[in-house]
Amino acid sequence: xxxxxxxxxxxxxxxxxxxxxxxxxxxxxxxxxxxxxxxxxxxxxxxxxxxxxxxxxxxxxxxxxxxxxxxxxxxxxxxxxxxxxxxxxxxxxxxxxxxxxxxxxxxxxxxxxxxxxxxxxxxxxxxxxxxxxxxxxxxxxxxxxxxxxxxxxxxxxxxxxxxxxxxxxxxxxxxxxxxxxxxxxxxxxxxxxxxxxxxxxxxxxxxxxxxxxxxxxxxxxxxxxxxxxxxxxxxxxxxxxxxxxxxxxxxxxxxxxxxxxxxxxxxxxxxxxxxxxxxxxxxxxxxxxxxxxxxxxxxxxxxxxxxxxxxxxxxxxxxxxxxxxxxxxxxxxxxxxxxxxxxxxxxxxxxxxxxxxxxxxxxxxxxxxxxxxxxxxxxxxxxxxxxxxxxxxxxxxxxxxxxxxxxxxx
Amino acid sequence: xxxxxxxxxxxxxxxxxxxxxxxxxxxxxxxxxxxxxxxxxxxxxxxxxxxxxxxxxxxxxxxxxxxxxxxxxxxxxxxxxxxxxxxxxxxxxxxxxxxxxxxxxxxxxxxxxxxxxxxxxxxxxxxxxxxxxxxxxxxxxxxxxxxxxxxxxxxxxxxxxxxxxxxxxxxxxxxxx
Numbered sequence: 001x002x003x004x005x006x007x008x009x010x011x012x013x014x015x016x017x018x019x020x021x022x023x024x025x026x027x028x029x030x031x032x033x034x035x036x037x038x039x040x041x042x043x044x045x046x047x048x049x050x051x052x053x054x055x056x057x058x059x060x061x062x063x064x065x066x067x068x069x070x071x072x073x074x075x076x077x078x079x080x081x082x083x084x085x086x087x088x089x090x091x092x093x094x095x096x097x098x099x100x101x102x103x104x105x106x107x108x109x110x111x112x113x114x115x116x117x118x119x120x121x122x123x124x125x126x127x128x129x130x131x132x133x134x135x136x137x138x139x140x141x142x143x144x145x146x147x148x149x150x151x152x153x154x155x156x157x158x159x160x161x162x163x164x165x166x167x168x169x170x171x172x173x174x175x176x177x178x179x180x181x182x183x184x185x186x187x188x189x190x191x192x193x194x195x196x197x198x199x200x201x202x203x204x205x206x207x208x209x210x211x212x213x214x215x216x217x218x219x220x221x222x223x224x225x226x227x228x229x230x231x232x233x234x235x236x237x238x239x240x241x242x243x244x245x246x247x248x249x250x251x252x253x254x255x256x257x258x259x260x261x262x263x264x265x266x267x268x269x270x271x272x273x274x275x276x277x278x279x280x281x282x283x284x285x286x287x288x289x290x291x292x293x294x295x296x297x298x299x300x301x302x303x304x305x306x307x308x309x310x311x312x313x314x315x316x317x318x319x320x321x322x323x324x325x326x327x328x329x330x331x332x333x334x335x336x337x338x339x340x341x342x343x344x345x346x347x348x349x350x351x352x353x354x355x356x357x358x359x360x361x362x363x364x365x366x367x368x369x370x371x372x373x374x375x376x377x378x379x380x381x382x383x384x385x386x387x388x389x390x391x392x393x394x395x396x397x398x399x400x401x402x403x404x405x406x407x408x409x410x
Numbered sequence: 411x412x413x414x415x416x417x418x419x420x421x422x423x424x425x426x427x428x429x430x431x432x433x434x435x436x437x438x439x440x441x442x443x444x445x446x447x448x449x450x451x452x453x454x455x456x457x458x459x460x461x462x463x464x465x466x467x468x469x470x471x472x473x474x475x476x477x478x479x480x481x482x483x484x485x486x487x488x489x490x491x492x493x494x495x496x497x498x499x500x501x502x503x504x505x506x507x508x509x510x511x512x513x514x515x516x517x518x519x520x521x522x523x524x525x526x527x528x529x530x531x532x533x534x535x536x537x538x539x540x541x542x543x544x545x546x547x548x549x550x551x552x553x554x555x556x557x558x559x560x561x562x563x564x565x566x567x568x569x570x571x572x573x574x575x576x577x578x579x580x581x582x583x584x585x586x587x
């Protein structure tokens with residue numbers, strides 16, 4: 001066998017012919033760097049293979065080579081008992097807002113670090129050159145530290161590369177977790193879709209953590225959906241949430257009970273199930289997506305059970321009450337279909353349109369109606385409709401004395 | 411490979427620079443414009459060593475700028491296919507390693523790294539022989555052969571190999587030379 005000095009193809013040839021195009025064509029062209037085959041140096045098409053610009057801007061790889069690298073890497077990773085974890089940035093690990101979107105109420109965030117409340121001192125950052133502020137999600141550093149023992153981690157964001165690199169510096173100042181594994185919008189092969197085609201890991205060993213399901217259309221089974229993190233007021237408006245933001249309430253997600261500690265436990269569980277020694281098949285044949293799906297099914301089941309429990313508990317709140325409504329519903333409106341009627345029934349009360357001795361409460365806004373006067377005469381409770389709503393939101397029967405309706409002074 | 415050659419360039423100068431220091435200003439502008447650039451033919455212009463000749467200036471119609479043809483000597487650097495170079499490793503990953511020889515960026519893919527060297531990931535990713543005697547990591551100096559070159563406006567890219575005899579690590583970054 002002869003290896004050609006010029007192109008180092010190391011291909012078996014009986015007769016060496018330097019510069020022969022025949023030899024060049026035998027090279028499998030595993031990839032391209034700056035427009036040249038990385039194995040034989042031949043000039044290649046600009047659109048060859050898949051671009052891996054996040055590793056090096058001039059790098060492209062052929063699909064065979066990508067598979068080969070994935071298989072090789074998986075062996076090494078499984079030996080270290082690790083899988084792959086892809087992390088989204090915005091609303092998953094952190095929340096960023098432009099400086100000009102910071103509202104007056106959030107003005108205290110502009111203070112010097114020493115003047116900030118304790119929980120913000122190490123998690124709120126001002127990125128002057130990008131004119132924005134970033135708040136890291138509570139527990140994020142512990143999360144990354146723990147997860148790095150179980151996973152090789154990637155950042156995958158729909159933001160632009162400079163933003164992604166800046167956020168990586170905040171999350172990983174020691175460059176321990178991500179190194180060059182930072183994928184940004186420009187690396188996506190399809191617009192508005194995130195894909196695992198640019199990840200050098202086999203799909204059956206990849207888990208994804210993201211707050212948006214739509215961008216992972218082709219890989220829903222790899223996805224663990226995260227609760228969105230909204231710190232600044234700017235995104236509350238953007239997502240149509242009509243409440244005050246965490247920054248305006250001067251509050252934050254719980255460090256111990258929030259979304260990140262919860263999802264860490266899920267990841268640890270999936271990892272444990274995947275590497276279960278009791279299973280007989282090879283690690284390489286296992287699929288983390290199946291573990292993820294069964295984990296999701298269990299979560300759904302436990303959620304349904306919880307919902308059922310809540311429903312039963314709710315029916316206890318007004319369980320011994322018999323309620324009649326007066327001048328609350330519009331005339332000719334079927335009473336049983338009114339929200340207030342249904343709400344009272346949800347809380348366990350019995351509702352009626354007719355008065356009788358078993359009635360305990362008359363609900364009205366007006367003390368002058370016939371039914372209202374009957375209630376006062378018969379020593380029954382005459383309460384405002386807000387009594388029912390308050391009982392619902394506080395999960396307990398409110399004291400009627402706080403909701404009495406009084407006769408108007410003539 | 412380095413070359414010491416004579417190149418020519420047409421320099422445009424604004425009339426406000428005319429006067430006693432005209433030639434100095436011309437030379438200063440030449441250095442600013444040319445040093446650090448790349449061309450496909452000559453490679454990377456490293457430094458201007460001297461001015462050979464400044465021709466007669468030609469006044470351009472309409473603008474008032476004057477064009478001087480300048481012949482200058484300079485040191486250029488251009489890698490060639492088949493050339494042996496020494497480079498410093500800048501990044502190591504599962505696909506191979508990147509190295510730099512001055513302004514030239516070279517990629518050596520793992521296909522062109524000897525088979526007995528395996529990639530080890532970690533804090534300092536590296537390629538190591540099975541007995542651990544030879545290690546390639548960031549800051550290592552390596553001797554490599556150029557397989558292909560590509561030049562653009564400001565940079566030169568090369569594909570390299572260390573699979574041949576006498577190629578590979580020259581020194582460990584930790585050892586004193």
